[in-house]
Amino acid sequence: MIARVIVDVPSRQTDRPFDYEVPEELAGWVEPGSRVGVPFGGRVVQGFVIATAEQADVDRSKLKPIAELLDHMPPLSPDLIELGQWISEKYCCPMTVALQAMLPSALKGKAESYVAIAPDKAEAALFEADWMNYIRQQGGETKLASLQAKFPDAAREVKAAIAEGRLTERAAIRDRLSVRKVLTVFPPADREEAELALTAIPARAAKQREVLRYMIGQEDPIPLQALIETLSTTSSTVRALADKGLLVMQEVEQNRDPYAGRSFRRTEPLTLMEGQQKVYDQIADALDVAEPRVFLLHGVTGSGKTEVYLQAIEHCLDLGKQAIVLVPEISLTPQMVERFKGRFGHEVAVLHSRLSGGERYDEWRKIREKRARVAVGARSAIFAPFERLGLIIIDEEHESSYKQEESPKYHARDVAVRRAKQHGAAVVLGSATPSLESYTAAALTNASSDGRGAALLPMPERVGGKPMPPVTIVDMREELRGGNRAMFSRPLYEGLKLRLERGEQSVLLLNRRGYSTFVMCRACGYTAQCPHCDIALTYHQKSRVLRCHYCGHAEGSPTACPSCESEHIRFFGTGTQRVEEELSKLFPGIRVIRMDVDTTTEKGSHEKWLTMFGERKADVLLGTQMVAKGLDFPYVTLVGAIAADTSLHLPDFRAAEKTFQLLTQVAGRAGRHRLPGEVIIQTYNPEHYAITTAQHHDYDAFVKEELSHRRQMAYPPYCRLILITLSHEQLPQVINAGDKLAGLLRQSAEEAGAGGGGFNSRFIEVLGPVASSIPRIKDRYRFQCMVKYRGNVDAVGIVRVAVAAVARPQDKASVQISVDVDPQVIL
Ligand SMILES: Nc1ncnc2c1ncn2[C@@H]1O[C@H](COP(=O)(O)OP(=O)(O)OP(=O)(O)O)[C@@H](O)[C@H]1O
Ligand SMILES: [Zn+2]
Ligand SMILES: [Zn+2]
Secondary structure, three states: OOOEEEOOOOOOOOOOOOEEEEOOOHHHHHHHOOOEEEEEEEEEEEEEEEEEEEEOOOOHHHEEEOOOOOOOOOOEEEEEHHHHHHHHHHHOOOOOHHHHHHHHHOOOOOOEEEEOOOHHHOOOOHHHOOHHHHHHHHOOOEEEHHHHOOOOHHHHEEEEEEOOOEEEEEEEEEEOOOOEEEEEEEEEOHHHHHHHHHHOHHHHHHHHHHHHHHHHOOOOOEEHHHOOOOOOOOOOHHHHHHHHOOOOEEEEEEEEOOOOOOOOOOOOOOOOOOHHHHHHHHHHHHHHHHHEEEEEEOOOOOHHHHHHHHHHHHHHHHHEEEEEOOOOOHHHOHHHHHHHHHHHHHHHHEOOOOOOOHHHHHHHHHHOOOOEEEEEEEEHHHOOOOOOOEEEEEEEOOHHHHEOOOOOEEHHHHHHHHHHHHHHEEEEEEOOOOOOHHHHHHHHHHHHOOOOEEEEEEEEEOOOOOOOEEEEEEEEEHHHHHHOOOOOOOHHHHHHHHHHHHHOEEEEEEEOOOOOOOEEEEEOOOOOOOOOOOOOOOOOOOEEEEOOOOOOOEEEEEOOOOOOOOOOOOOOOOOOHHHHHHHHHHHOOEEEEEEOOOOOOOOOHOHHHHHHOOOOOOOOOEEOOOOOOOOOOOOEEEEEEEEOOOOOOOOOOOHHHHHHHHHHHHOOOOOOOOOOEEEEEEEOOOOOOHHHHHHHHOHHHHHHHHHHHHHHOOOOOOOEEEEEEEEEHHHHHHHHHOOOHHHHHHHHHHHHOOOOOOOOEEEEEEEEEEEEEEEEEEOEEEEEEEEEOOOOOOOHHHHHHHHHHHHHOOOOOEEEEEEEEEEOOOO
């Protein structure tokens, strides 16, 4: 048998299957999706079998055999392999990169060397060496690394032994992490017999008696360590019983459950409101027919989307299928997890980046071994290894974190639609502020009603007919003119004061997008820049260092201006810290919880802060984007947005959209329950449509205005984009390569018969090369080309060919080229 293997060497030349011979003894085990170790270029590398065949494409006698099989159960299924193929084509990345992205990092194997005593060369004299003895004790073979660690002085002898063939070397792939096994004690199988044995244990072995008596009373096996602690006994006591055959000790696989020991209050389905019911019925119908369908659930904040998700999942499970729920990493808060665990209990696997590698691996295995039927997680949970997928839900579908910024630069929404097609599953995209791409796709579909694309499901009202909170816009320029130079406007100050008096809570958002903390000299205007990247350094108050967020460069903060030596150098400290200080100055004794990158790095810190806030142990929850989403607290009656417009002027065509979304989301945190809420937005751009439409909760008005700008500028959704970034340490090299690439792209665009701009239904246009908005990162100059296209042109294909012609990956010093299809970030 022949196996077609994708080797884990991510480069353009090796991005094709290589044939290997499957050794006789592995023939029954190797199948598509198997992970194997194969000899490649003089070493052993990890690879994935994507197909098996009887015939090879090349001379079979030249084929090398597979060196080893890495798992008993293939970690990838045929549908995931096919999905990997699709990702690799659509997003222009090597197939192995796409396949690796689907697996938990624990399964990224690394090669390890082993040395063994050659069977025919085991001469007696050799065994005098300590290290040789050691190998013998290990059963004739040992890890080279442990031999090196134990016998650092033996390097020359070992090398000589390998060279002379007395030792043989073997490479193998080892996983970074493995299943955790715990020595566990089982209660006696036959209790009566054990009782008898108990009486026979001599009195001087009182400890043994105690252990046995205890174990007779147990229903479940107990980890040895726990038993030792409970009875304050020793392992030798337990072992003595095991030796007598009275107890059984065995290694048992243990799961690292990140939510172990937490109980989730079981919830029952609520009676759906009319609006929810209508939407639910349509999703349930789609589940019943089991055809791939996409829905866009446009429900205002507090309209009860989550309850619809929960009941749709329940229906999906009743049909014997499984469900995936994607939520943005940032809102993967305990509150969110609790809602799913509360309804589906142990059947929920949770996958997110704050779990340790081992925990994530165990949650993944829970899915693969069919112990979980619902996966809740961030972006990569879209690859959860379910076999009968019925439903995929993407909450807050407009979030840019669904796009991965490293290769494979996939968008989870598009991958979801593709996976749903494979399984005949339904996709529900939910948001109060859908992305313009999804919204126009859905609006078009409804109009043409040919059943393709997405169907729009509106939920325009809050649960129980609660009103949307009134929003006040405060013009900060007016405040300044009125003599108020503080960061809080008068209305926001009054609002906070009132909440404190009433014992209600407030949420304060500091929009940090486009607002960073930097060092500037007031005398000459000097700002501290990174020496390796063309970007300002960020000031970290806690450690008092200046740090570059792109390359990690750090330096101490200056006491005088390096440029003019003035002492008027000022640190524009982190926004949230300053707001916190200001709050305690204005309202002595105020209890503030601050949530930002600095206060949430520790594991479980999100949880801690939000629980505290939920228990009303604080008056104000102050934070960045992470306080804007998904939170549902009954005593929050005021939401304030400080500096709402910092994100409006970024060089990004989605700037207005992002600002509108953020303001709408955070406004939605107020007045969700019995108490009415109020929202105050502080801005320097009170007339901007992103702000005024957010004030009136008017998504449609925003979309109309924004679409007219997009049409004018020919930006998505009126076209699609591919961003190609070139980088090199030498400026001329980047410029040359950029010119060459742009030339090739333009030529192919013309040949495709769709050159030039204009608004014919099919076009492709090449912009650039121009310097990127951050022109240098990590000492590498950056230039970019942008391809805009529409209609059925194979733009990705054109880009792939052009990039392959310009890049010379075998040459390490050549220009690096990265391709981003449907980019979210174009800096
Ligand atoms: N059918 C129902 N009957 C009673 N209460 C409901 C019902 N559906 C939802 N709720 C409650 O209404 C509140 C808002 O619902 P939910 O959080 O699901 O809204 P959402 O649309 O997801 O909002 P957001 O987009 O702001 O996160 C919650 O407290 C929820 O428990
Ligand atoms: Zn200066
Ligand atoms: Zn830098």
